[in-house]
Amino acid sequence: MQDLLYFSQQLINGLTIGSTYALIAIGYTMVYGIIGMINFAHGEIYMIGAYTALIAITGLATLGVAWLPLILIVALLCAMIVSSSMGWAVERVAYRPVRGRHRLIPLISAIGMSIFLQNYVHLAQGSRNIGFPALIDGSFRFGSSEGFQLSLSYMQITIFITTLICMTVLSLFISRSRIGRACRAVSQDLGMANLLGIDTNRIISATFVIGAALAAVAGLLLGMYYGSVDPLFGFIAGLKAFTAAVLGGIGSIPGAMLGGLILGVAESMTSGYLSGEYKDVVAFSLLILILLFKPTGLLGKPEVEKI
Amino acid sequence: MMKTSVKKLALAVGASAALMAAGQAAAEIRIGIAGPMTGPVAQYGDMQFSGARMAIERINAAGGVMGEQLVGVEVDDVCDPKQAVTVANRLVNEGVQYVVGHLCSSSTQPASDIYEDEGILMITPASTSPEITQRGYELLFRTIGLDSMQGPVAGNYIVSQNPNRVAVIHDKQQYGEGIATAVRDTLRDAGVEVAMFEGITAGDKDFSSLVTKIKQANVDFVYYGGYHPELGLILRQARQADVSSKFMGPEGVGNKDINTIAGESAEGLLVTLPPSFDEKPENQDLVAAFEAKGEDTSGPFVLTSYAAVQLIADGIEQAGSQDPFEVAKALRAGTFETPIGTVQFDQAGDMESFEFVVYEWHSDGSKTPVN
Numbered sequence: 001m002q003d004l005l006y007f008s009q010q011l012i013n014g015l016t017i018g019s020t021y022a023l024i025a026i027g028y029t030m031v032y033g034i035i036g037m038i039n040f041a042h043g044e045i046y047m048i049g050a051y052t053a054l055i056a057i058t059g060l061a062t063l064g065v066a067w068l069p070l071i072l073i074v075a076l077l078c079a080m081i082v083s084s085s086m087g088w089a090v091e092r093v094a095y096r097p098v099r100g101r102h103r104l105i106p107l108i109s110a111i112g113m114s115i116f117l118q119n120y121v122h123l124a125q126g127s128r129n130i131g132f133p134a135l136i137d138g139s140f141r142f143g144s145s146e147g148f149q150l151s152l153s154y155m156q157i158t159i160f161i162t163t164l165i166c167m168t169v170l171s172l173f174i175s176r177s178r179i180g181r182a183c184r185a186v187s188q189d190l191g192m193a194n195l196l197g198i199d200t201n202r203i204i205s206a207t208f209v210i211g212a213a214l215a216a217v218a219g220l221l222l223g224m225y226y227g228s229v230d231p232l233f234g235f236i237a238g239l240k241a242f243t244a245a246v247l248g249g250i251g252s253i254p255g256a257m258l259g260g261l262i263l264g265v266a267e268s269m270t271s272g273y274l275s276g277e278y279k280d281v282v283a284f285s286l287l288i289l290i291l292l293f294k295p296t297g298l299l300g301k302p303e304v305e306k307i
Numbered sequence: 308m309m310k311t312s313v314k315k316l317a318l319a320v321g322a323s324a325a326l327m328a329a330g331q332a333a334a335e336i337r338i339g340i341a342g343p344m345t346g347p348v349a350q351y352g353d354m355q356f357s358g359a360r361m362a363i364e365r366i367n368a369a370g371g372v373m374g375e376q377l378v379g380v381e382v383d384d385v386c387d388p389k390q391a392v393t394v395a396n397r398l399v400n401e402g403v404q405y406v407v408g409h410l411c412s413s414s415t416q417p418a419s420d421i422y423e424d425e426g427i428l429m430i431t432p433a434s435t436s437p438e439i440t441q442r443g444y445e446l447l448f449r450t451i452g453l454d455s456m457q458g459p460v461a462g463n464y465i466v467s468q469n470p471n472r473v474a475v476i477h478d479k480q481q482y483g484e485g486i487a488t489a490v491r492d493t494l495r496d497a498g499v500e501v502a503m504f505e506g507i508t509a510g511d512k513d514f515s516s517l518v519t520k521i522k523q524a525n526v527d528f529v530y531y532g533g534y535h536p537e538l539g540l541i542l543r544q545a546r547q548a549d550v551s552s553k554f555m556g557p558e559g560v561g562n563k564d565i566n567t568i569a570g571e572s573a574e575g576l577l578v579t580l581p582p583s584f585d586e587k588p589e590n591q592d593l594v595a596a597f598e599a600k601g602e603d604t605s606g607p608f609v610l611t612s613y614a615a616v617q618l619i620a621d622g623i624e625q626a627g628s629q630d631p632f633e634v635a636k637a638l639r640a641g642t643f644e645t646p647i648g649t650v651q652f653d654q655a656g657d658m659e660s661f662e663f664v665v666y667e668w669h670s671d672g673s674k675t676p677v678n
Contacts, residue, residue, distance in 0.1 A: 006523050013515035127345045129536040131567040134547070141549075148523050151548055226512040227543045228536065228568045230347065233512055271516035277479065277506040279516075 001145040009150050010272035011265060016156045016225070018264020019163035023218035024241035025248070025256035026170065027087075027211025033187045033251035034207050035099065040110040041090055043238015044117035045212045049083040049219030050229045051125060054132055061133075068135060072220075079216035086117075087212025088205055096201070114235070121231040129230045132223040159221050166214055167257060174253065179206055187251070243287050249300025258298055262286075336371075336629065337378050338363065338619060339398040340612075341391070341408030341418065342433075344383035347510075347536050350562050350606075351410055355432055356381060357602045358612030359407050362620075365596065372620045373629075384418070386411040395421040403427065404631050407615045410608070412436035412482040419447050428631035430618060432611035435558075436485050440655040446635050448652055450611045450618065450645075451581065452661030454482070457557055458489020460663040461530060461579045464677070465490070465555065466497040470527040474503040474552070476517070476541070478533030483509075486557050487532030502526050509537060518545045526552050534559045538576075539568030546572040553577065558607045558663075563672035574670040577677065579663045581647070584610040590646050605674075614645035 027042045056078040060071050094113045098105045139153035174180040185193040186203045194200045222237070223229050240263065248259025263283055270282040290297060340359045343352035363377045371377060380403055382394040391414035398406060399421060406422055406429040409415045415434035422429045423444045430448045431439070437455045440447060465473060473494055477487035484506065491501050502524045507517060518541065521529060529545075529552045531538045538560045545552070555577035566573050585594045585604035593613070597604045604610065618638060623629055626637035643650045651659045666674040 002523070006519065009519045010516060013513075013519060017513050017515070122345070127347065127349060128564060129347060129539070129568055131539070131570065134543070134570070137547070139547070139549075147525055149549065153547060155547075222512070227540050228512070230536070232510065236510060236512075268516040272520055275505050276508070276517050280508065 001143075002148050005143055005145055005148055005150045006272070010268045012150075012152055012156060013272075014265035014268030015261060016159050016264070017268065018244075018261040019159055020218045020222050020225075020260075021237075021241050021244045021264055022257045022260025023163055023166060023214050023221075024237060025245040025260050026214050026253060028242050028245040029248075029250055029253060029256040030183075030207045030211050032245070033253075034183065035095075035190070035204055037095065037103065037106045038110065038242070039090075039095075039208070039211075040107070040238070040242075041094070041113035041117055042211065042215060043234035043236075043241070044114050044121075045083050045087050045090070045234070046215035046219045046237060046241075047229070047231065047234025048086055048117065048121065049079040049212075049216030050132075050223040050233075051121060051219075052082040052216070053079040053220040053223060054130065054229060057133060057135070071135065076217065076220055079220050080213045083212040083216035083219070084209045087208040087215075090117075091205055091208040096204075114238075118231055118235065125231065127231060129228040131228050132226070134227065135224055155225050159225060162217060162221060166217055170210070170214070170253065173210075179203065183207060240283070243283065246297055247287055247290055249297025252297070252299045252301065255297055255299035262298075334375050335378050336375050336405070336623070337380055337401070337403045338616060339401070339403040339406040339408065339427075340379050340381045341384050341394055341398065341406055341414075342410040343386040344381070346385040346387065348386045348411065348534055348559075350564050351433065351559075351608055352383075352386075354606035354608040355408065355410055355612045357597070358432070358609040359616050361593075361597060361600075361602075362613040362616035365593075366617065366620050372623050373627075377616070377620065384409050384411075384414045386414055388413050388417050391415070391418040392421065394418075398422075399425045399427065404629065405619045405634075406430070407432060407612060407619070409434065412439060412485070413480055415439055416481065419444060422446060426631055428619065428622075428635055430615040432615045433608045434482075436481050438481070438485075440657050444656065446631055448615075448618070448635075448638060448656040450614045450647060450650065450658065451608075452663055453657060454486040454489050454557075456661060457579050457663045458486050459493045460665065461486075461555060461557065461577075462490045462493025462497070464577070464579075464665045465494060465528050465530065466499055468528065468553070470499060470553075472500045472502040472524065472526040473528040473530065474505075474521050474524055474526040475501055475530045475532070476503070477506050477531070478509040478537055479506040480509060480533065482557075482559060483531075483533035485532070487530065490530050490532065507533075507537060507541075509533065511537065512540060514541045514544050515548070517541065518548045518550060521545065521552065522548060522550050528552055529554045531556045531560065535562060535565040536568065539565045539573070542569040542572040542576065555579075561666070561668065561674070562606060565668070566670060566672045571670050573668055576668040578666050578668050578674065580607050580666050580674075581611065582662055582664045583676075584647050587646075593646055610646045614647045614650065617645050618643055618650065 031039045053075040056075040094109045136155045139151040142150045182198045182203050244259035244263045245256045248255030267279045271279045342355040343349050367376050384391040384394050395418040410433040412434040415431050428446045432450050435454045437453045475491045477483040558580045561578040622634040622638040626633040665677045
């Protein structure tokens, strides 16, 4: 009985972290799907989202606002607005001028942007870990065996629900809306879409904005869940989310979700049953195996070839 | 016209440079101070720089060393071994002969290779890894105890609480893993069951799996070897998951930043620290001088850094020479009165005795001695 509870607890831990990987991974996969480049600065956009949310929360607290839903909504909106404008600006400044050149050039530009943003936050906010207030506290507890209780915290539930809502809205947006249709058209053939009168520059900008907004959601959620932010934490999360995107098949949105969840569960099971030291080893071995046997990732379409 | 003014300017620059160089040679003893000014453990660097600056200031006010003034050359190693090597080379180029630093053991180790080769005397006020002084270096000293002293203090305290099962976690770095191993060995020797001995990755944020594991292992005590950013998160995530075990850590977790991360969860954390030198009656003058500058002396490395600078000054006086090798000989031979007590070095460069005390940490950032 205890073993089962333990397994379920690790599964919950893994799914929680996995769903936030998925939120960040969307940004990588959408950008790759449309212009075939890896936006390495995406992890930093996520980090900036977390910092903005924290600043908004602190600001509201000093103003004396104590109503939780209001704090969360304002923090979320601030984070999404700032991150989205960052995402848009990064594309305008660092990627658009080099679009269509050799594929290494935008990649290097992205790495440069990532270093720039990291150091910018470093200077503006200091390099120390800053504590994030635990706004959503408490948990449901189930079944108890030999002193071990399964707990599902309200924070974890919030993460699941928010991720679910974001993913549903995104899927509907891509499949039903005008811009969504244009996104799909651009990802199939950029040149042709251009000829048919789609403003491709606008669509590419929209992709960056959407990805950044989702990363901001993840930033707020993970900041609250973990409890602290520092300028480097976007890098590690970005790396994991990128792995999730490749695992699921880069360019595919359901793939990013699946990849995120698999990666999260694999990590938590490894630290739960083996040792935390092997967490990253297993995560990246999984990636290597998938790439060896199914180079397009789990849900990637083999015919997508982008230059 | 243009030409002559350029010539004059060049002359003036040349002359002033020559004058400056002469001035340096005549009346300055330069001491490198190397530690983290930025990065995740910059708090400890602040302690180190504040202690060393104060020592330099007070020694200069009292007439300097052999009639010469001390000048601090401060460099930032970010507690990163690669950066430590870079700044060590910079200090070599600056012609510094004495260094107070580095702070993190993993930085001190590679940097000390460079200093030893270049004939620079180094006193670390904070690195506790035993390996550092086990390499037979002639110019390397420390004004802090060793993990092999601190580990048993923590281990024996845990044993005295009669726990059933203990978990020992570390951050896989030289300092954290070293001290965690010392604690584990003490516990095993005393017959206490170590249910878990596991590493985490420094910089990680998600410890939910680890916390679940701690909870399932049903341990009474968790010892963590490492620094506060990770322990703060572990504490917070553990309390949220209803883990009621007692937590303990080394001096690397004992600073007020753990409270901003862990909040209420930091209440009751046990920390082994050097004794509060700033509470000794004979140091009250010195503490008042720090307070007059608005600086806090409660950090573990403030007065050890002060003592390191003072020892360099005393060593030069005793040796009657500024040659680092002569100074090292004088330091090994003599006994010195410093704010951290009477210092006597053994052949390896470690202090003959250094005490660690168990403190209980509170959620407002204060600490009280246990027992």
